[in-house]
Amino acid sequence: MDYVHFNEVKKMHQVKKHRFLSAFFAFLSGGILGLLSEGMKELALHVFHFSFIDASFFASMILVILASSFTFLGIYNNISQKCGAGLFLPTTGFANSLTSAAMEGRSEGIIGGIGSMMFSLAGSVISVGFFMAFYFGTIYALLNLWGINLWL
Amino acid sequence: MAITLTFKNVYVLKSCAVATFEETKGxxxxxxxxxYEDLYAGENTYEDGEIKMCQDALEILFEKAKISPxxxxxxFGGDLLNQIFVSSYVASHYEFPFLGVYGACSTSMLSLGLASIMVAKKMAKLALAYTSSNYGTAERQFRYPTSYGIKKKEATTLTVSGAGAILVTSKKSNIEVSSVTFGKSIDSKTQDVTDLGSIMALAAYDTLISHLENRKQTFEDYDLILTGDLSLIGLEVLKDLLNRKEINHLEDAGTWVYDPKNNKKFAGGSGAACLAISSFSKVIDDLEKKHYHHVLLIGTGSLHSKISALQGKNIPVIAHAIELKRGEES
Known part of the structure; x- marks a missing residue:
């Protein structure tokens, strides 16, 4: 088998990526999402009189609920195909990965299906979260012991 | 080198193909x-939907051929699920002996080839070959959950949802299975599972060349050479490998099902049912109506699994070919 020739031919027919277009749509959708959550935050701050931290939680909660509902309705993957990283990187991508995996596991029951499969895609994000919290928490505690107080 | 077996007494009795609405646009x-309206085919899960389609295909086939199971x-049957569950489950409803086979997207040709051998060697008078696939179950088996919003690449092929079944017999009929070529499993030396079409072209090329060589035929002997699921990109790669840009009767079932002109879905269709529903419906019908006289079907498959892909193993690819001929009489 002539792999050199094959690889040449294969390379010739590779679909060209529209990097600029993808980046543009990601920028646009990510920006709109940011604007939306900023609006939510302002709303929570000034209308509902939440504290600053609560208002941030409120905004990301709304995004998560929206992304999950869109996933449930089957619209999310059509939109995300266009938006790419604009929807994938923010918390919406995380919400979608949880919801889609849970929906997929529905047929296997609550424990073996929804419960264990929910984190099949998002699991690594959570694991990294745990480990980072542990390591940085340890460093923070040790520094505190030595009398160095880092107020983060 | 691939092996070619020629037959003189194997005929197609009847064939049947079912699919969802999405496949009818091609x-x-x-x-x-x-x-069927959607992937569920009126059932509760994708898996049940595939079972329903597969079972219906068999029932319709028995009715069409006027035979009892x-x-x-x-x-011989196979599909894309773990432990070829759908085919085995459907077979459990019947009395006939069942052999489950797996050839990824080449399963339809593999099972038909094996069924033909059984008939040719007079070990069976009537042999059945069937296969099915479903977008929902295959995505889950090989990729991500169906509603997961990851951006798909343009070279991606989408699994066709449907089922196909065919009966081969030693009793003379209009369509003859003249030969089968079983290809070898070829190391594609790539790990990219998002562009399977172009690497399967390698296997299709090897099997096609071996078949023509073993049968001492040329491209012009055929009215149609139909590959399984090479996609738009893979078909072009194959044409380039063959050094025949102008060859018009070399077509791909993936682009038949998801026609790039009016129902473009990334690079085309794939999956075990892709070639099955194309060949067991249109090709067999057109042979019957004498639109075609001599057809070569090449089922191509990529034999990777989700785990092998994650472990970074090279993807083995395979292709099996079946030669169908319109009989002289009637």
């Missing part, structure tokens, strides 16, 4: 025996 829509001497 070239084969009018040839299908039953059309008890008349079948042996059956």
């Amino acid at each position: 070239n084969i829509g009018t040839y299908l025996d039953r059309i 008890k008349d079948i001497d042996i059956a």
Whole structure:
């Protein structure tokens, strides 16, 4: 088998990526999402009189609920195909990965299906979260012991 | 080198293909025996939907051929699920002996080839071959959950949802299975599972060349050479490998099902049912109507699994070819 020739031919027919277009749509959708959550935050701050931290939680909660509902309705993957990283990187991508995996596991029951499969895609994000919290928490505690107080 | 076995007494009795509504928008829509609204086919899960489609395909086939399942001497079946569950489950409803086979997207040709051998060697008078696939179950088996919003690449092929079944017999009929070429499993030396079409072209090329060499034929002997699921990109790669840009009767079932002109879905269709529903509906019908006289079907498959892909193993690819001929009489 002539792999050199094959690889040449294969390379010739590779679909060209529209990097600029993808980046543009990601920028646009990510920006709109940011604007939306900023609006939510302002709303929570000034209308509902939440504290600053609560208002941030409120905004990301709304995004998560929206992304999950869109996933449930089957619209999310059509939109995300266009938006790419604009929807994938923010918390919406995380919400979608949880919801889609849970929906997929529905047929296997609550424990073996929804419960264990929910984190099949998002699991690594959570694991990294745990480990980072542990390591940085340890460093923070040790520094505190030595009398160095880092107020983060 | 691939092996070619020639037959003189193997005929196609009847064939049947069912699919969902999405598959009817292409070239084969009018040839299908039953059309379902969606992937669930009226059931609760994707898996049940695939089972329903597969079972219906068999029932329709038995009705069309006017036979009872008890008349079948042996059956070969396969699909894309773990442990080829759908085919085995469907077979459990019947009395015939069942052999489950797996050839990824080449399963339809693999099972038909094996069924033909059983008939040719007079070990069976009537043999059944069937296969099915479903977008929902295959995505889950090989990729991500169906509603996961990851951006798909343009070279991606989408699994066709449907099922196909065919009966081969030693009794003379209009369509003859003249030969089968079983290809070898070829190391594609790549790990990219998002562009399977172009690496399967390698296997299709090897099997096609071996078949023509073993049978001492040329491209012009055929009215149609139909590959399984090479996609738009893979087909072009194959044409380039063959050094025949101008060859018009070399077509791909993936682009038949998801026609790039009016129902473009990334690079085309794939999956075990892709070639099955194309060949067991349109090709067989057109052979019957004498639109075609001599057809070569090449089922191509990529034999990777989700785990092998994650472990970074090279993807083995395979292709099996079946030669169909329109008989002289009537």
